[in-house]
Amino acid sequence: MSTQYWLMKSEPDECSIDDLEAAPGQTVPWFGVRNYQARNFMLKEMRVGDGVLFYHSSCPVPGVAGLAEVASAPYPDASQFDPASPYHDPKSPRDKPRWSLVDVRFKRKTRLLPLKEMREAPELASMVLLKPGSRLSITPVTPEEWAAVKHRLAHPPT
């Protein structure tokens, strides 16, 4: 199977690209996803080595802040069973966990590619992230979109 690509949103207050770089093994478990569509991407479609656009959300300048990769097969998200966690899900059966995650490994920081610039870029108009009303925290990225983002990262507007 050929390489797939994803965009994954993270609040920099929770886990920024710098936090990912500083993490043990430069890898973090992508815990806390509580949306079935986003979960299914991790559970059913991601493969180790898939490319990830690391996106900062809910912050002063939202946008792509770095590149990462899928670093594990899916496994159950431990936070669903932790009563102290904000991600605790009392309805998730121990023997049949509702929520799974993958590990994500740091590749490199990039310049910040702001959401505003992405919206203004015709070659990125097809991205799921930019669809009106889109709120998914994990979205697929086509090879063409991946290439266009990398090109734009390397060639900032003047």
Next chain:
DNA sequence: GCCAACGTTGGC
């Protein structure tokens, strides 16, 4: 802090 969009819940 506002609010539009969207997902989930639960009564019926």
Next chain:
DNA sequence: GCCAACGTTGGC
């Protein structure tokens, strides 16, 4: 299985 109420996301 419908759908109104409610909660969440996330840009602005």
